[in-house]
Every structure is written in structure tokens, then in C-alpha cells.
Amino acid sequence: MLPPQRSAVRRGVFGAAVAALVVVLAACNNQVPLEPDRAAPDVGIQLFQLPWTAIADECEQTLAPNGFAWVLTSPPNEHIVRDEWWASYQPVSYELESRLGTRDEFADMVQRCDDAGVQIIADAVINHMTGQDDPGVGWAGTPYEHYDYPDLYGYDDFHHCGLTANDDISNYDDRAQVQTCELVNLADLDTSRQNVRDTVGAYLDDLLSLGVAGFRIDAAKHMDAADVEAIIVALPEGTRIMSEVIRGGGEPVQPEEYTAFGEVFEFTYARDLLPALASGFVNEPETEGDRPLHVPADKALVFIDNHDTERGEADLTYRDGDLYVIANALMLADDYGTPVVYSGYAFSDRDAGAPADDAGRVTPVSCAIATDLPADDYEDGARTCVQTWPAIAGMLEFRAFAMDFPRLEGVSEGDAYGFERAGRGVIAVNVGDEATSIQIPTTMQDGKYCDVVSGGRESWTNDGCRDDEFSVENGVATFALAPFTAAAIHLGTAHR
Known part of the structure; x- marks a missing residue:
């Protein structure tokens, strides 16, 4: 059964939906369309x-x-x-x-x-x-x-x-x-x-x-x-x-x-996110207005860990492998603050x-x-060379396509969680120790999309996706996720 559809307000502004629909998929197999507009880097x-x-x-x-x-x-x-x-x-x-x-x-x-x-x-x-x-x-x-x-x-x-x-x-x-x-x-x-x-x-x-x-x-x-x-x-x-x-x-x-x-x-960002991931449950943050105990988004620098917290309070660091990737992926997909990746x-x-x-x-x-x-x-x-991890590079590409578009209300199914950046991209994570599937309503056009977490920045080739592939059909993105994995798709990875 498909999850409940969100209200028109929560599904994004009209302009975002239009931006998604104007992307025309290439006629020949396994060809990526002309690249949609990208935002300047901010991370x-x-x-x-x-x-x-x-x-x-x-x-x-x-x-x-x-x-x-x-x-x-x-x-x-x-x-x-x-x-x-x-x-x-x-x-x-x-x-x-x-x-x-x-x-x-x-x-x-x-x-x-x-x-x-x-x-x-x-x-x-x-x-x-x-x-x-x-x-x-x-x-x-x-x-x-x-x-x-x-x-x-x-x-x-x-x-x-x-x-x-x-x-x-x-x-x-x-x-x-x-x-x-x-x-x-x-x-x-x-x-x-x-x-x-x-x-x-x-x-x-x-x-x-x-x-x-x-x-x-x-x-x-x-x-x-x-x-x-x-x-x-x-x-x-x-x-x-x-x-x-x-x-x-x-x-x-x-x-x-x-x-x-x-x-x-903003130290509260990691303090809210990381214990939830470690416990196997992702909390849905406030997605409208200011978040409690956070400075305004345009003043916030957010991070998963830094040189001090990795030696102290951080719940997740490079040692945590898959969960650390998930945490960074969620941060880079979010619309709150300016992300800072840490490499030590x-x-x-x-x-x-x-x-x-x-x-x-x-x-x-x-x-x-x-x-x-x-x-x-x-x-x-x-x-640790975090800047070269395929998932980090892939999520930076996701952010370039999605950062100027609002984050919409997330969907939770068991240990899986995900959300859309209105009409531009969708991310999903599984923080459980069993494989699972999650369906996330989206305004992205129906089709097949390459995953940038497993596939990296150049997630596709002329022969198809470099790694995982996910589909959008009838306004729903479906993700089949292995334990402790993240996946993300955006308009630039669409193909037939």
C-alpha cells in the first residue's frame, strides 16, 4: 500500500513542480538528459x-x-x-x-x-x-x-x-x-x-x-x-x-x-540526529520555520563531527562506517544550515x-x-580522506541540484526514512539491520534514476547506472535498501 499523500503545501511550491516536469528524458536508452540548473557550491x-x-x-x-x-x-x-x-x-x-x-x-x-x-x-x-x-x-x-x-x-x-x-x-x-x-x-x-x-x-x-x-x-x-x-x-x-x-x-x-x-x-544539529541514527530511529525535524534550540538556518553551520567532538561527545565518527555515511548523506540533503564535512x-x-x-x-x-x-x-x-568517499561526492552533486528547493515532510517505515527536495531529488536511508523497502511520494517525473550514494558523483555511464538504480512511478519513488544504507536520486541521474 502506498503511503498517504501529503498536502499540496507540503509537496512543494508550484514552481518546483514545474521545474521537475520541464526536464525531458532522452529518447535513446541509458542516456542522461540535459542537465537541469545547478546551484553554486556551498559545502x-x-x-x-x-x-x-x-x-x-x-x-x-x-x-x-x-x-x-x-x-x-x-x-x-x-x-x-x-x-x-x-x-x-x-x-x-x-x-x-x-x-x-x-x-x-x-x-x-x-x-x-x-x-x-x-x-x-x-x-x-x-x-x-x-x-x-x-x-x-x-x-x-x-x-x-x-x-x-x-x-x-x-x-x-x-x-x-x-x-x-x-x-x-x-x-x-x-x-x-x-x-x-x-x-x-x-x-x-x-x-x-x-x-x-x-x-x-x-x-x-x-x-x-x-x-x-x-x-x-x-x-x-x-x-x-x-x-x-x-x-x-x-x-x-x-x-x-x-x-x-x-x-x-x-x-x-x-x-x-x-x-x-x-x-x-550549531552543535544541536548533530546532537539531535546522531543518537537517533544509533538507536535505529530517525526523528523528523521541524521542516517549516525555525527548529527548536537551533539558530536560524541562514546563520547555522552544521556538521556530524569535528576535531573536538570526535574526541568527545560525537556519537558517530569515521569509525562507524555505514552509519557515518548515512548521517553525512542526510546532512547534505537537508535544507537547514550550511554543511561542513570533516576529514581528519x-x-x-x-x-x-x-x-x-x-x-x-x-x-x-x-x-x-x-x-x-x-x-x-x-x-x-x-x-580518513572523507572528501573522496563516493557517497560524499555523490551527495554534493545531489545538493547542487536540490539545494534551492524546499525539503518536504519525510516518510518513515520501520527502520527506513526518507524525504524529497521538492521536485529535484529524493533520499532514503535504512538504519536497521534487515533489508527493507520504502516508498516516498515525489513530484519528480516517472522514470529510472541512478543512485548517487553507491554510484558516486558520476553515477551513470552510457551502459546504465554505475551501481544501484531506483524507479519513480505514479508519483512515488521506491527504494529497496540493504541494512545500514543510504540512497539518493536527483534529476541529473534520470534515464530510460
Whole structure:
């Protein structure tokens, strides 16, 4: 029996239906029709702890060809000399010399990526400096002490909150502690001081002069939103700002405070989606208006995991294989927020840095030659190369066809779930351990369509579909799904 038909309102606007009907299928067998209109890429990817030379290669060889719009890099500043990944998040100076590369290599990466059509977003650590009690020397040879950074900051440029025994944050329900005490001993800059704002602004301007498109503001939650805005408004118009503000239930500092001057990473998105997938039941989100406990869609950056959450709260990571593919596929098919895919390296020690040479420089790795991914198992240090997974590339293609069209109400049948992007594409997932079938009402034209999850970005050949094929008949898309699989079709994969 077919599932109930949705109302005309829920099935999309008239224009979307018309757009679907004007696509004419080719007359000869196994020929894909003329390609419908595509949207410009919007999806970003975090290439965690990847050297600048390798990111430049990825922009040219995997990111631009697969349809990514921008890359979030790790922090480019000089940092403490340690092997752990978090060394990059303990600035010693704002020189662009780090274990990920030199200033010249960073500039070359920005230019090569820009030439390929991929923008660079730099991770900007401006809330704090180091967390080291003992004096030391940074990666580029700059001496420092906990509250003394030559030619940058002195003792009076830091908060000394006096609210806890060791000046560390102990109570996240106290706004003053969150924004003036130290996060795990990291020397907390007093961003209300004009000289601190000017120094931070000069660092960001330097990066902009090399061509970066914007910044992820690390630990933005730990700075008063007015302080962050005061730094941001002095930057050139059009600078993209992405604030990291981890939402905590009942806490006084919330992400909405930071949306006036840019986008915000919405941690609630993954928190809502991932436990449902792990339990075998997909929740239907709000599909009209704002979603509860989410910033507005046009301000939201959504992700399945990142470098912090994969070492902490994330329910799904690269280790979860099929379910991780399903989660990313649903995110890329959704109409809420701007998706950010995550690509890092395997680890068993949560502090372990990326593999490095004898001098401590992180080893460049190319994902262009990666095959048979996602893997069933990864050795420590191996790059996950998520940007080359066929399912990810295929869903980026799906998004290009569907992103300008509304998400319609989903259908659930047992462990299966799916929804349509009005007249442009349909996605279905099975999060159960048994094969199942699901039927999803659609305004897409009747016919056969190649699956982009199994078939990848180029899911068809002149001989037919590269992998799975699904049909639309009488306004219903039917998906027969193996356990723990996703499938998606769009107008560009139609054939007879």
C-alpha cells in the first residue's frame, strides 16, 4: 500500500513542480538528459591538521572536482612546540610559521585553492595564548611566558578573573567565569582592551592580505559577543565569520548572541540526529520555520563531527562506517544550515597529533590516490580522506541540484526514512539491520534514476547506472535498501 499523500503545501511550491516536469528524458536508452540548473557550491570541509602544501593539492585534485566550496584549515599561527594536536591552539605569536607550513606555503595554498574555486577559511585562535606555566620558545623561535609575549601582550592584557581558586573556569552557569576565567589554564586575553583588539585585528588583516575568505573564531563563547563584534566590524566588508559557540542547556552564553556578525556552528544539529541514527530511529525535524534550540538556518553551520567532538561527545565518527555515511548523506540533503564535512586522521590516543617527520613537521598526505573508502579499519595516523568517499561526492552533486528547493515532510517505515527536495531529488536511508523497502511520494517525473550514494558523483555511464538504480512511478519513488544504507536520486541521474 502506498503511503498517504501529503498536502499540496507540503509537496512543494508550484514552481518546483514545474521545474521537475520541464526536464525531458532522452529518447535513446541509458542516456542522461540535459542537465537541469545547478546551484553554486556551498559545502565546506574541515581538513584537520593537514599541511598547507597538501591542502593546495586537495583543492585542485579532490575538493574542486567534487564540488566543495571552501576549506577550514587548522590555525596558521606560531604555537608551542609539542607533538599533540592541541599545540596548534596555543599561540605564541601571530607569525605564520607552524608545523603545518611556512608563510610562503600558506600564501601559495590560498592562491592555488582560490584558482581552483575553493575558498580558504582560517581557524583564528584569538581568545587566548598558551596554557604553559613555564617559559618557553615557540615553533618559530619566539620566546614567551604565560602572560608575556614580546611585541604583542603583557600581563595587563590578560584576564585574571579571581573568581576561582586557580582562575580556571569551574562553573559554566556563570557568565563571568566563562568569559573572563581561563579555559584549562590558557592565558585569557582581555578582548575589551583596545590594544588587544587592534593586535588581533592586525593578525586577521595579515591573513586577509594573503587572500583568505574568512575565519572560524575559535572559543568565541569565551569572549563577550560585543568584544568579538568590535574586532569583526573593523575587518573588510564581506569577510566571512564563523563562530564556535558550543550550546549548553541552560547556560547563560548562547549561540544566538553571535549571529549578528556572522554564522555560528550549531552543535544541536548533530546532537539531535546522531543518537537517533544509533538507536535505529530517525526523528523528523521541524521542516517549516525555525527548529527548536537551533539558530536560524541562514546563520547555522552544521556538521556530524569535528576535531573536538570526535574526541568527545560525537556519537558517530569515521569509525562507524555505514552509519557515518548515512548521517553525512542526510546532512547534505537537508535544507537547514550550511554543511561542513570533516576529514581528519585515525587515532586511538585522543591527544595524538598527526604523523610528522623527524623535525616535527606534519607529513603531507594526498587523498587523490585513496581507494576503497570508507575503510573497515584505519591504522593510527591514516587519513580518513572523507572528501573522496563516493557517497560524499555523490551527495554534493545531489545538493547542487536540490539545494534551492524546499525539503518536504519525510516518510518513515520501520527502520527506513526518507524525504524529497521538492521536485529535484529524493533520499532514503535504512538504519536497521534487515533489508527493507520504502516508498516516498515525489513530484519528480516517472522514470529510472541512478543512485548517487553507491554510484558516486558520476553515477551513470552510457551502459546504465554505475551501481544501484531506483524507479519513480505514479508519483512515488521506491527504494529497496540493504541494512545500514543510504540512497539518493536527483534529476541529473534520470534515464530510460
